[in-house]
Amino acid sequence: MLRGKRATKSPRHKAVILIGFMGAGKSSVGRALSEQLGWAFEDVDERIEQRERRKVTEIFRESGESGFRLAEHAALKEMLSELQAEVEKIVAGRIVALGGGAFVQKRNARLIEAGGVPTVFLDASVEELWRRCRQQAERQGVERPLLGDLESFRALYEARRFHYLKASFRQETSGKTVEGIAAEVVQTLGLHRSRGRRGEKQ
Numbered sequence: 267m268l269r270g271k272r273a274t275k276s277p278r279h280k281a282v283i284l285i286g287f288m289g290a291g292k293s294s295v296g297r298a299l300s301e302q303l304g305w306a307f308e309d310v311d312e313r314i315e316q317r318e319r320r321k322v323t324e325i326f327r328e329s330g331e332s333g334f335r336l337a338e339h340a341a342l343k344e345m346l347s348e349l350q351a352e353v354e355k356i357v358a359g360r361i362v363a364l365g366g367g368a369f370v371q372k373r374n375a376r377l378i379e380a381g382g383v384p385t386v387f388l389d390a391s392v393e394e395l396w397r398r399c400r401q402q403a404e405r406q407g408v409e410r411p412l413l414g415d416l417e418s419f420r421a422l423y424e425a426r427r428f429h430y431l432k433a434s435f436r437q438e439t440s441g442k443t444v445e446g447i448a449a450e451v452v453q454t455l456g457l458h459r460s461r462g463r464r465g466e467k468q
Contacts, residue, residue, distance in 0.1 A: 280305075280359035281349045282455065283378060285369040285433055286388035287423050289398035291444060292363035295388060298448035304460040305359040310368065313341045338368055339377075346381040359460065370429045386451055387433035390440045392420045 282299065284292040293309055300307035311322050314337050318325055325334045342364075349360060362383075368374050369385070378385060390398075396419055430436075435454065439447050451457070 280352055281362060281383045282359075282451070282457070283362045283364055283383050283385045284388055285364045285385055285430055287366050287395055287426060287430070289395035289402070290366075290388040290390065291398075291439055291447070292388060294444045295439075295447050295451070296361045296363045298444045299361045299451060299457075302445075302448055302452055302459065303359065303361070303457055305361050307361045307363070308345070309363045310338070310341055310345065311363075311365050313345060314338055317341055317344075335367075335371060338365065339371070339374055342368065342374055343377060346377060346383065349383060350381065359457075366426065369433070370426050375429070375432065384435065384455060385433040386455075387430045387436045388439050388447070389427075389430070389436055390438070392423045394440050395419075395423065 284290075284296050286292055296307050296309070299305065314325070314334075315321055317340070318337050320328070322334065325337060329337075345362065352360065364385075369378075396416055399419075435451075437447060437451060442450075
């Protein structure tokens with residue numbers, strides 16, 4: 267069940283930000299919410315890549331983590347400004363998937379809180395997250411450095427989870443379908459489907 271500070275049903279909630287560790291399902295749940303609500307879906311990492319004209323891996327390699335965090339903060343600030351304008355214009359809402367390390371950055375968390383956008387922490391056991399990440403890496407045929415050692419993976423998860431728990435709500439995802447998780451979020455936050463379908467942000 268989705269738990270948090272309170273279940274807000276204000277019609278002014280026209281956006282939801284999904285946070286969580288690798289394997290949490292931010293993108294898949296985000297797309298399911300987009301379909302159920304008729305809202306747009308956006309992955310902040312994709313916005314960063316568009317702004318920088320480089321892949322996230324390239325930014326890390328060429329500019330280091332500090333360079334990436336600067337680009338991430340700028341992209342998040344830009345997006346939140348757009349969300350505020352959308353609320354005022356009463357247009358369809360947006361579901362946002364945030365990178366695993368973004369909410370850990372204090373200034374990003376403060377920026378989101380100031381914007382009044384509810385955050386949902388998608389959580390699962392570290393063993394479940396590890397399994398999902400390994401399966402995804404195998405399907406995609408890619409190497410992910412953080413998947414080399416379960417104990418290192420666990421340590422990073424525990425360090426970040428402290429920050430994730432500051433989200434507006436926590437959603438347990440273990441043993442649930444993507445559609446079921448999305449439905450719980452919709453019900454608990456009192457979200458409503460838009461009359462007109464707005465496509466995903468490109």
